[in-house]
Amino acid sequence: MSYADQLTEKDLIQMYRWLVLIRAFEDRVCELWAKAGIMELPHGSQGQEAIAVGACYGLRREDQVLPSLRTRGAFFVKGIPTRVQMAGMFNKRTGAAEGRTSSHHMGDAGRGVLVGSGIIGASITVGVGAALAFRLQRKDHLVVNFFGDGAAQRGDFHEGLNFAGVFKLPVIFVLENNGFAEMTPVSKHFAGPDFACRAEGYGFPGIRLDGNDVLAVYDAVQTAAARARAGEGPTLLECVTYRQRGHCENNPIATCREMSEVEAWRARDPIARMRNDLLQRGIITGEHVATVDAEVGAEIEDAIAFAEESLPPAVDDLCKDVYAAESSELVVGRRS
Amino acid sequence: MSYADQLTEKDLIQMYRWLVLIRAFEDRVCELWAKAGIMELPHGSQGQEAIAVGACYGLRREDQVLPSLRTRGAFFVKGIPTRVQMAGMFNKRTGAAEGRTSSHHMGDAGRGVLVGSGIIGASITVGVGAALAFRLQRKDHLVVNFFGDGAAQRGDFHEGLNFAGVFKLPVIFVLENNGFAEMTPVSKHFAGPDFACRAEGYGFPGIRLDGNDVLAVYDAVQTAAARARAGEGPTLLECVTYRQRGHCENNPIATCREMSEVEAWRARDPIARMRNDLLQRGIITGEHVATVDAEVGAEIEDAIAFAEESLPPAVDDLCKDVYAAESSELVVGRRS
C-alpha cells in the first residue's frame, strides 16, 4: 500500500485546505501588490502548491525545510502563522526578522524552517549541512531542500548533491521544475532529457513526477523520507509543474510566453484537481468546499488586518542581530 | 574504420615518442626535485601520459587545450618546447611568463594552450568560453578541457558542462580519473557508478574508456572532435587511469594507499603497453626503442642545460603585465 493510500480522509481534507489557503494567500498578495498595498514584491507560487503541501505534509516538526523563493506553501504546512507571513509582506515588525528581511527567505527555527538565500541555489548546500548535522547527531530527522529548475544549473546544486550522495545524508531534493527561470524557459537553459537523471551521477535515485498531483508528491517524498531516515541517503525528486503567474508581480503573466501555454496548464491546476478528486470520491461536498473557501478567506483577511495594525520595523534596531550575543571573554569591541 | 586504424606507422611512432619524452621529463624533474635542484614542485603525470597524447595528437594548432595541473603531456604535444618547460621548472626567465608563474598552468597563445588555473576546476568554464568564441566566430576549431576526478566535484564542472550542452559548443571534456584527488580516493569523494553518466544530465554523450590505451583515447577524442566540428556539441570522456606517483613530490608514492595497488597499475603502464604493442606489430624494433630513449634523454639534458644557463626572473619586472597595454584615451592613472 502506497503512503498516499494510507492517508485518512481527515488528512486529505487537511491537505486540500492547505492548498486552498496557499492559493488564497498568493492571490490576495498579488491583488494587494497591484494596489501598491504591500512592500514585498510577490513571487507567486500559484500552480505549484501541490509540491510544498505534498512534500511537507507528514514531516516532523524537527525535520527542516529550505524553501526556495517560490515555496510559499512550505511556510504554511510547517506551521508559520498566516499573520506572520502576511505581516512580512507588509514589512511589519511582526513579520520576518522583525521586518528586517523579506518574507520569502524567512526562517523559523522552532518549526523547522531554515533561512533561505536570495542567491538562487545557495541554500542547497546549507540544507545538506543541516542533514549532515542530523547524521552526526544520530538523529533520524531529515531535510527537504526545495529549489527550481534554474537553481539546478548553479554550481551549488552540483556540490550540494554530490556532498549529500557521498555521505548518504538524510536529505530530499525537491526540484520544482516550473518551466522557467525568470523569463528563460527550461528548454533554453537545459539540454538534458530531464533533471532526475542527474541523480545517478551522485549515486542516489532521481525520480520525475507530476508536481501537480499532491498525492504523487506526498508518496514520493514519504518514500524518500523512509530511505533518508533509514540512513540510505538522499533522493532527487523532479516535480514537474508550471508557473501560472509571471516571475514576480512586476512581470505580466504573458511575459516571454504564449498565454495558450498558461491556459493549458491552468486546466491541470493542482487545486482544482484535488478538489474534483475529493468531490468525486465523496470525501468532500460542495458545501464543504464553500466552507473552506470562506474560512480561508476569513483567515487571510484577519492576517491582513493584523499586518495593517502592526508596527513598522524599528529604526533604532537597524543594526540589531548582526551578531549573536557573545561573551566578552570571547569577543570584544563589536561596533555598529 | 576507426580513427585509430587510420593512423600511419609514422603517427604511431611519433605518439610513442611523445609518451617516452613526457615520462622522461616527469621522471627527471622528480629526480631534480629530490636533489633540491628546481624551484617548482612537480605534480607528476606518470601513468597518465596516454591521455594527453591520445587527446592532443591530431588536434589543430588553432584548437585550444586547457591542461589541468597534471596534463604535462598536452604542453608537449601542443608544441611547447622542452626547453621552455624545463626553464619553467627552474623558475627562469626563459620559462612561463618570464618566470613569474609556475609552469603547470602556463599558456601559449600561438600554440593553442590556454592559461589554466590553480583553482581546480575553474578552467573548465574558461575552456567553454573559448569554445563559445569559436561558435560565434563560425570557426570549426574546438577546445579540449582536461581535468581530474576531483575537479569534477566543483561547481564549475557543473556550470561549465551545462553551459556547453545548452549551446552545443565545440568542446571535449577529458576527465582524467586517476583514482585520487590529492590523498582522497575517488571512492571517498564520489558515490556514482562512473563520471561519464553525468553527461546525460547536460544533454550530450559521456563515455568511459581506458585512459591507459593511447589509441582508445585518440579514437574517442577524434570521434568527439568530429561531433564538435560539425556543430553537434560537446562530449565528456572519462579516461580511467592511475596516478603512479604521490599527489606531488612532497608526498611519497605510498601516501594513503597500498603499494600493491600502485604495482598493479604499473603493470598496466600506458607506455610499456604501447611499446609492446608496436614491437609485436613490428612497427618498432628494440633498436628503435633504444634510439628513442637516447634521443629523448639528450633532449631533456639539453633542456636542463638551457634552463641552468638561463637568467633568473627580473626583479625589475615584478609588476610587469598586470595589465595589458592600453591607450590613455581609455584608461589613465595605472600605478604599480
Added chain:
Amino acid sequence: MREITCRDAIREALREEMRRDDSVFLMGEDIAEYGGIFKVTDGLLAEFGPDRIFDTPLSESAIVGAAVGAALMGMRPVAEVMFADFTGVAMDAIVNHAAKVNYMSGGETSAPLVVRMAYGAGPRWGCHHTQSVESWLANVPGLTIVMPATPYDAKGLLKAAIRTPNPVIFLEHKLLYGKKGDVPEAEYVVPIGKADVKRPGDAVTIVATGLMVDRALGAARSLAADGISAEVIDLRSIQPLDEDTILASVEKTGRLVIVHEAPVRGGFGGEVAAVVATKALGYLDAPIQRVGAPWSPVPFGQILVDAYVPSEADIVRAVRATR
C-alpha cells in the same frame, strides 16, 4: 543637450560598441528576449540577433568564466550579472582568472571583458540584492572597477571599458537607471581613471561614488545656502583611483569627507583616507570624515533602507564635523 536616462545611456554605449566592433557580444540571464531585468538591453536582440546577445543558464560562475575564455579568443564579451551581490558566486572567475590571466601569460593574452552588475540598495530587494561590493574586489591587482554616477559618464565609461584590453567590473546603481542627464549624440569616450569634479568648491572636499554623488551634490547645495562651498569629486572609478584630483582638491580645501553606500568599516573610503593621510596630511585642517552605511546587512523595506543608506543630511553632518 539631449537628456536621457542612465539606462538608455548604457544601452546606447552597448549598441554603439556592438556596431563598431563585431567581436563585442552580450550574455547574461534574461537579457535577450526580455531585455534584462532592468531593461538595459531592451531592443538589442532585434538589432543584433541571437549570436550577439543571448540568455544563459542561471550560472554566474560559468557566465564570467566563459566571458574570460571568449575574451582570450579575441571576443569582447560584456557579461551581465544581474545583481552585484552575485559576485560571491562568480568571485573566483573574476579575481583568479580574469584579473590574472594577462600576468600569467606573460602579457601574451589578456581578457578584455566587462562584467556589468547592478548594485546598491532599494527598498524591496532585501540583503541579497542590494550590496555595494566594490571593496570586495578593490584589493585585486589586474581589475579595473568603474562606478558611474551620471548618464554621460555611464555611457562614456562603458565605451572605454569595452575597448580596453583589460577586464572591467562595471557597477551600475539600480536607483540611477531612471536618472536623466545630458548625453551628447556625438561619439565620445570617458577615460577610466579620471575623477570628475562635479561641483567646484573651496571649503571642503567631498569624494563620492555612484548614487552618493547625487547625495553629495544635494548636500553641497544645502551647505552653499549656509555659505559653505563644497567641492564634490565623483571618483568614477575606484581602480584606477585618481589620487591627483583628490589631492589637489584637499590641498585647496583642507577638509575631506568621503561618501560611499557600502558600510564605512572596511569600505573603499579607507583607501581614499589613507592616500590623503599619506600624501596630503599637511594640508588637512580637520580630521577626515567618512560617511557610509552602518555595520549591518542591508535591511528590507523603505523605512529601514532610508535609515541605512547615507543621506544628504548625513553628509552635511559629516561636513560640519570637519569645521
Added chain:
Amino acid sequence: MREITCRDAIREALREEMRRDDSVFLMGEDIAEYGGIFKVTDGLLAEFGPDRIFDTPLSESAIVGAAVGAALMGMRPVAEVMFADFTGVAMDAIVNHAAKVNYMSGGETSAPLVVRMAYGAGPRWGCHHTQSVESWLANVPGLTIVMPATPYDAKGLLKAAIRTPNPVIFLEHKLLYGKKGDVPEAEYVVPIGKADVKRPGDAVTIVATGLMVDRALGAARSLAADGISAEVIDLRSIQPLDEDTILASVEKTGRLVIVHEAPVRGGFGGEVAAVVATKALGYLDAPIQRVGAPWSPVPFGQILVDAYVPSEADIVRAVRATR
C-alpha cells in the same frame, strides 16, 4: 614556558575544543587520514574518529555551505579550506549566508562556524595559492576575521573562534606554521578583538598582522639600534578592529606605519589609516605610511616573492619616512 609551533598550537586548540564540546567537528579536503596538507590536523582522526573529522569532496562552496547548515542545527563546524585563495569559490556561502543568517533570522539562529584557511606568500605556490584575502571580506557585516601571528595567539584565538556563536574566518599564514613560541599548557582563551602590543615603544607605531608582525618586530629591533623606539601592535583580528589600542599608541608616538602582506592599494591598511585620520589626526606628527605588496598578483619563485612581500627593510624605510 613550553615552546611549540603554530601548527601544533592550532592542533591543540582543535583537540581541546573537540574534547570539551561534542558538537565541534572538522571537515575539509585531506584533513583526516592525511592530517591536512599543512599537517595541522595530523593525529586527530585517531583520537576522535571519522564522525568528528572527515574528508570532503573537492567542493569548497559545499564545505562552507554545509558548515553553515550544520552550525544552524547546533553543531560547531571547523571547516578547513586549504588555501585562502579558494575564498573565491566559497565566497557566497561566507558573505551571503554565514555572515547574514543571524540577521535574517531576526537573531533566532546564528552560524557558529570557523573557516580555517592558509594564506600568504611562499616561493613555490604561485599566484593562486598565496594571496592575503582579508580585505575581500573586511566590508562584510556579520563576519569576524582573525589573523594570528604567534603560536600563543593562534591557540587562544582559535579557541575563542570555535566558542563564539558567530562565524569566524581564521587566516593562518603558511610560513608561520613552523614558527615556535611560548604556549602554556594550562587552558586559556585569547579574546578576539583585542590587539596586542607585541613591543612597546614611543617614537612610532607599527600596526601589523600575521607574518608581518615578525617583520615589524625585526624592523623595530634594527630601529632600536638607531635609537628609534617603535611600538609594534599586532591587530590579531581585523574585524573587530581594536581602534582603542591603535589610537592610544598613536596618541603616544604621533607616527603610524601600517604593514600587511596584501597589496597596499585597497588593502585593510586603508581602514586603519582612516580610523586614525578621523579620530587621532591631531596627534599625527607625520604622514601615515603604509607598507604592503605592490600592485601585482603574487609572483612565483623565491627571487620574485622576496621582492614582493614586504621586508624588514621596507618597514624600516617607511618608519624613516615618518621622521
